[in-house]
Amino acid sequence: MVSYEEVRRSFSWNEVIKFLDKNPLDVLTSHDGIAIKRFTKDVVEDISFSDLKRKALRLALYLREFHDVKKGDVIAVLASKKIEQVIVLLATFSLGAIYQPLFTAFGPEAIKMRTRDAKPKVIFYQDDQKDKVSDAIPFSKFDELLSYGELKNIEKINWDDPIVLLYTSGTTGAPKGALIAKRLLLNTYVYMKYGIGIRDSDVFWNPADPGWAYGLYYGIIGPLMFGKTVIFLDEPFNPERTMEFMEEKKVTNFAFAPTAYRMIAGTIKRKYDLVLERASSAGEPLNPEVIRWFMDNYNVTIKDHYGQTEVGMVVYNGWGYETKIKIGSMGLPAPGYEIDVIEDTIAVKRDSPGFHFLGYLNNPEKTKESFRGDWYLTGDNAYKDEEGYFWFVGRKDDVVKVSGYRVGPFEVESVLLEFPAVLESAVVADEDPIRGQWCFTKLFHLKDIILVLSKRD
Template identity: 40%
Template sequence: MNAIDDIIGSWILQYRTAGVNAAWFLLGRHSSEKPHSPALHVVSALGQDNTYTFSDLDTLTAHLAGGLSNLGVGPGDRVAALLPKGLELTLTALATWRLGAVYVPLFTAFGNEAVSYRLEDSKTKVVITDANNRGKLPNLPGGALQAIVTTESARSSDVSFQNLLASSPMNGWTIRNGDDAMVLLYTSGTTGQPKGVIVPIWALAAFEGYMRFGLDLRPDDRFWNLADPGWAYGLYYGLIGPLLLGQSTLAYKGAFEPEAVLQLLEHYHITNFAAAPTAFRAIRAANPAPKTTSLRVISSAGEPLNPEVSQWSETVFGLPIYDHYGQTELGMVINNHHDPRLNRPVKPGSMGVPMPGFRAVVVDDKGTELGSAVEGHLAIDTQASSLFWFSGYYQAPDRTQERFTADGRYYLTGDDASRDGEGYFYFSGRSDDIILSAGYRIGPFEVENVLMTHPSVAECAVIGVPDELRGESVKAYIVLRSTHQADEQLAAELKEWVRQRLAKTAYPREIAFVATLPKTPSGKIQRYRLRHD
């Protein structure tokens, strides 16, 4: 393990120093060394492929960075993207980092309230979007937001993305320090609004670790991460990770369809494939015949993987699916590693062993480490984890403090787990009320907040319930005002109310109208009683 420790040390030395630029690591050095190598494949829903080399992306981001600079964007400023997968999103992120600014990803399934909160809290200066998502933004910039850029059909008050691409190019790369922020990504909590996770430039060391140790990404691999870059796994390991290693990445713009995924795997001769368990369960439900593919390794992340899904994969693809575990605040930290140096037998139901650079433990309520075969709180020993980069939530010291033990040594993931005698970890469940649905983290408070704005709702509580496809789905318990009657029409209206205002991924798929909600003597809702109803 000493050789691997030395490699990790070299990454930290490279990325956590003065005089660095994130876009240089992802783009600039590769454009110099292999300008004509493919960096990005953008595939339309109809299968049309537009391929961009590292040189192409270098040229385009230089122009876009010049245009953003003309809008007043400089080091440390926030630039948000409310865009689907594709060229424009990739250019926006890279141009932002080229300027030394901070990238704020916004998932396109978010509703206007979710988008507004993130823009306001992050103090975003410029947001870039498309015609499909423009309606989720204010008509005119205001507050910290100085410009709204649209990729097509710009309103009179908007800035044209194409005009920015026609700007004089920015020469060079803005120098930053390794501890400076490169991403501000919001993650849902059980109480309060979403929390902003500050991702520093030197987190690239941890991202490189996962790409090499967890995914075993090799120079001759053809890689595809199906996850959306509006979320951590898609951003860290679908956009940043492959470019960091000088590999091409694939962005499919069509809707998820099992048959389309299978066709793309075959057409592009994908050898290294990663997706959420929900995607694998959907492909399994389509009942495809055994396939002859180029696949070498398959990985799953975002929520626990059912062992039977991995067994199905062996039948259809001839390969098991390796389960991996991580968080927005950490990146991936516990894996069934594909790297031959770390490869161990896969145990059904286990998410694997800690990745080099992290020491994972199980602790009790007092923060004392527990032995094997004892369930407790999954934690990261920060003093023994050289790749632990999380420094806290944006402008939220109290919420940051909640994630650490009293002595500050252990970072508490909020998940419960156990460890066997051979060091394999097993996920037990959330130790809070977060809902993991199709790989998305959904905070019940956000959903409840939106429901409470409907005139019929007096009180409500939201929990996650088992869902065969998604792992969990959202269920809402509603206490109505006396002026309203419970019926199917009102239930449908409430679902759509959340779907439009919060996110397509977060609306309650099931609604139960109840007379009262279980509460503690102090009036706190007891969600655990609803879960065990």
């Protein structure tokens, strides 16, 4: 395997651009074999790449003909891990529209916050989410929608056209809608090749929820791009079940959030017969003791990676090259990216072709605040050592990281203030050994009696 220095020196964006310079539908479906395999306690289902493309084009025609979906319109999906949502994703790309995933743990108010700036032309949902949305299309209607012909004229998408809308939480105000350009595909290619270190022989599994960036970018788009089968285990996370599944499916390359690794290391008692060779962690720093536990018990190193919804994965201890690992460090800049520390904050140079953040929807002030000249400031405090390795310190603002998800205090406080007995509320982070942080909440009663909710209430 080549060294990190050699990869950095020889890396060419032109090669990546040439490989990906076509419609995302073709990028993600021009392969043979099974595209998606979905497992539940009761059902196993799959779909081939060719059927996935055919159904996406049929849905695209339906959306164009019956809902007048055009380039730039938003199509939202409220689902966990379903084949249907990938069909919607690819149909959206075929129309030049913008795909918006919605996390199933969101309540109606959270969904309302995320659909105000750009009202989706259509919302699809899995059937158990119907109480959260109105005037939407359930997945159970899919067979009817796919009975039409196929879209013939696939919309051309330029590199700077938006293809994804994802909301991120901040310190104050409502969540911000990050518009993501087609350049996301460039970032995804680089991360899958050099960060994840995907190989032809790999059975790859990223169980992260596709309602968030890591699950969407690198759990669906990334595997499909490289012709790998997307594996959906559509069940609530359980450490024993996760290890059992990895053993059963002979997973060789695994990527997940630190919370999952901590729960596995803290609860697993019996030995599983894993063939795991590569493991990656992203979302928040991973504890050194958890890394050592996996090395001692399964002879695999979990490599820590860093990224953000707005810019994708940009700093990591990559599997696609040889370099020294410093446990506790998030690693080195991704090939093709210039990363530095500005105002104690991780900063990403936006002249990289893989830089895909177009700004916050209807929020030019917040967009402007995020930049210093040509540098995008992530809001994550870090320092860089003498060898160029980055070390995470904490959030610059008071966003709470719960199991790798960014939770804005404002969102929680807003819900609490809906109760008539609550005059004011304040939410801050409280450290938790498993989930990283919990929302620690103080409620200020109208009669000035302060009620404190414990972190587990």
